Amino acid sequence: MSVAVEKIGLYPRFRRLALPRTLISGAIIIGVSLLIAFFPALFAPYDPIAFDYKALLKGPTLAHPFGTDSFGRDVLSRVIHAYTIDMQIAVFATVGPFIFGTIVGAYVGYAGGLAEAIFGRVVDAVITFPFLVLVIAIVSVLGPGLGNMYVAVGIVGWVFYARLVAAEVKVQKRLDYADAGRVMGYTPMRIVFRHLLPNAITPAIVYWMTDMALAILLGSSLGYLGLGAQPPAAEWGVQIADGKNFMSTAWWISVFPGIAIVITGLGFSLLGDGLAQLMRVRR
Amino acid sequence: MSAVPIISVDGVSKQFGVSYSLMRRLAGEPPLAVHALNNVSFEVHRGETLGIVGESGCGKSTLARCLVRLLDPDGGAIRFEGRDISTLRSAERRAFNKRVQMIFQDPYGSLNPRMTVSQVLNEALSVHRMRPKRDIPARIIELLDLVRLPHDAASRHPHEFSGGQRQRIGIARALAVEPDVIVADELVSALDVSVQAQVINLLLRLQEELHLTLIFVAHDLRLVRHISHRVAVMYLGQIMEIGPSEGVFASPRHPYSKALLDAAPELDPTHRSRVVAARGELPSPLNVPPGCPFASRCPHVFDRCRVERPALTKRAPAHSAACHLVDFGAMPSALADAV
Numbered sequence: 137m138s139v140a141v142e143k144i145g146l147y148p149r150f151r152r153l154a155l156p157r158t159l160i161s162g163a164i165i166i167g168v169s170l171l172i173a174f175f176p177a178l179f180a181p182y183d184p185i186a187f188d189y190k191a192l193l194k195g196p197t198l199a200h201p202f203g204t205d206s207f208g209r210d211v212l213s214r215v216i217h218a219y220t221i222d223m224q225i226a227v228f229a230t231v232g233p234f235i236f237g238t239i240v241g242a243y244v245g246y247a248g249g250l251a252e253a254i255f256g257r258v259v260d261a262v263i264t265f266p267f268l269v270l271v272i273a274i275v276s277v278l279g280p281g282l283g284n285m286y287v288a289v290g291i292v293g294w295v296f297y298a299r300l301v302a303a304e305v306k307v308q309k310r311l312d313y314a315d316a317g318r319v320m321g322y323t324p325m326r327i328v329f330r331h332l333l334p335n336a337i338t339p340a341i342v343y344w345m346t347d348m349a350l351a352i353l354l355g356s357s358l359g360y361l362g363l364g365a366q367p368p369a370a371e372w373g374v375q376i377a378d379g380k381n382f383m384s385t386a387w388w389i390s391v392f393p394g395i396a397i398v399i400t401g402l403g404f405s406l407l408g409d410g411l412a413q414l415m416r417v418r419r
Numbered sequence: 420m421s422a423v424p425i426i427s428v429d430g431v432s433k434q435f436g437v438s439y440s441l442m443r444r445l446a447g448e449p450p451l452a453v454h455a456l457n458n459v460s461f462e463v464h465r466g467e468t469l470g471i472v473g474e475s476g477c478g479k480s481t482l483a484r485c486l487v488r489l490l491d492p493d494g495g496a497i498r499f500e501g502r503d504i505s506t507l508r509s510a511e512r513r514a515f516n517k518r519v520q521m522i523f524q525d526p527y528g529s530l531n532p533r534m535t536v537s538q539v540l541n542e543a544l545s546v547h548r549m550r551p552k553r554d555i556p557a558r559i560i561e562l563l564d565l566v567r568l569p570h571d572a573a574s575r576h577p578h579e580f581s582g583g584q585r586q587r588i589g590i591a592r593a594l595a596v597e598p599d600v601i602v603a604d605e606l607v608s609a610l611d612v613s614v615q616a617q618v619i620n621l622l623l624r625l626q627e628e629l630h631l632t633l634i635f636v637a638h639d640l641r642l643v644r645h646i647s648h649r650v651a652v653m654y655l656g657q658i659m660e661i662g663p664s665e666g667v668f669a670s671p672r673h674p675y676s677k678a679l680l681d682a683a684p685e686l687d688p689t690h691r692s693r694v695v696a697a698r699g700e701l702p703s704p705l706n707v708p709p710g711c712p713f714a715s716r717c718p719h720v721f722d723r724c725r726v727e728r729p730a731l732t733k734r735a736p737a738h739s740a741a742c743h744l745v746d747f748g749a750m751p752s753a754l755a756d757a758v
Contacts (some may be wrong), residue, residue: 313531331534417578
């Protein structure tokens with residue numbers, strides 16, 4: 137008996153999981169990206185903001201594999217250093233909305249009634265405006281810069297998480313296990329956060345991963361418009377904007393940062409898909 | 420059976436609002452409401468099994484949910500050991516639910532798919548402080564033994580079990596808080612017949628061992644007859660007949676009970692009856708007729724039934740029916756001791 141008692145852990149026993157391939161490839165891309173973001177100096181051959189007037193607008197060569205821009209700055213080094221800012225945008229612009237939106241969504245979905253009605257109108261108000269226009273408007277009011285961009289994205293972005301979580305919690309709370317929790321005398325907090333939310337959060341996590349890719353694109357768009365990261369900081373959107381006047385003569389200034397955006401976006405999307413597969417509940 | 424009821428239900432009504440359409444507002448008509456329960460009264464005695472039967476939509480699940488306070492009745496009162504349960508607040512309510520537990524119909528929806536069996540039981544045991552922390556694993560083993568699940572079930576998730584096993588996990592969860600009363604809502608209707616018997620027999624054995632009071636809600640008449648001491652027959656949110664199981668099944672005193680029994684499929688082809696016991700469809704619960712709710716389908720209907728609702732009156736000791744035909748179904752011999 138005592139032996140048997142020890143064997144019964146209160147946590148699920150470890151099981152060998154076949155990890156989805158999308159998860160592995162996504163994790164590798166994002167892992168490498170994070171590594172570059174934390175230690176860009178280890179990978180970059182040049183100083184990203186040092187001018188070199190002897191090597192203006194040089195095409196890809198062995199010395200400058202991605203070429204140089206109109207100030208003679210090494211494009212490869214700038215793309216690598218931009219990882220720091222762009223990965224930061226991906227995380228900072230989405231973590232706040234994810235957490236806040238999840239909590240609000242869980243409350244609204246469980247409470248229903250008046251809270252749901254008010255929330256519905258807020259959602260309507262936000263989605264009436266195109267996302268980018270709303271963010272640009274808020275940044276214009278607050279003033280350009282990364283900090284204000286996070287605030288602007290946060291003000292708008294939580295709504296989408298809240299909507300996803302609220303809809304899912306609403307489905308889950310009608311299932312008998314939620315009633316079983318009530319009959320057990322558990323508090324609403326325990327029912328929502330221990331029982332309903334773990335079953336309702338998957339779509340929000342998947343959306344979060346996609347949203348990180350979108351945040352990078354948004355950061356780049358705002359950088360392009362001069363409302364995000366400010367020059368001479370290396371940021372992919374800023375770099376693409378820098379290259380726009382030289383598209384026909386020096387394509388490499390814009391194309392390589394563009395490729396970096398695509399790869400990172402792909403990494404987050406793969407990670408999201410993989411997580412969705414991993415977290416799928418068998419019934 | 421003691422004289423003081425453990426649960427008494429006194430004139431309980433429950434309505435569910437239907438969205439108030441613009442047309443009805445403009446026409447000045449009152450909002451529609453589904454009358455799920457209509458002045459339901461009965462008592463449950465300690466240690467007995469009360470079966471509640473009826474067609475789908477008759478309000479039996481609503482009644483079950485009111486009994487454990489998942490729903491609050493709109494009218495009337497449910498008393499547990501003399502206290503109106505709608506007045507209970509937080510801690511008292513938790514204490515009440517610790518003593519009155521429910522087992523659910525759906526073996527797939529009633530367990531959190533992300534929690535292992537031991538997590539489910541551990542939560543129930545620790546929230547209600549049933550055992551000191553270090554004794555919980557041993558108690559989990561005991562509970563698994565009680566519902567005849569293997570010990571290695573503890574570390575598994577619900578999706579690894581069959582429907583019958585899941586219902587037993589549900590029973591173990593309810594038993595974890597050591598309740599006095601268990602309300603079982605269609606406990607086995609989602610299970611195969613062979614598994615039904617196992618689960619039912621388990622519940623009956625547990626009832627005897629743990630001196631539980633059982634309220635068994637079902638639509639399967641043979642099952643209810645097999646396990647219940649007393650039976651309540653419901654129709655359109657009202658109790659039509661209530662009495663000792665054998666009395667109700669052997670000589671139903673209400674035309675509806677008789678119709679239900681006659682409608683149950685007879686296995687022996689020589690006893691097959693072609694007489695239709697009840698005509699027509701269930702009236703809409705949105706618009707319950709003013710008289711006897713069964714009047715539109717009753718083969719014995721007469722004028723009074725359509726205007727005056729019959730009250731639940733005594734037909735035999737502990738046996739009541741709500742029908743104007745007081746002598747309906749009375750055996751000539753039983754007629755003598757009825758009054």
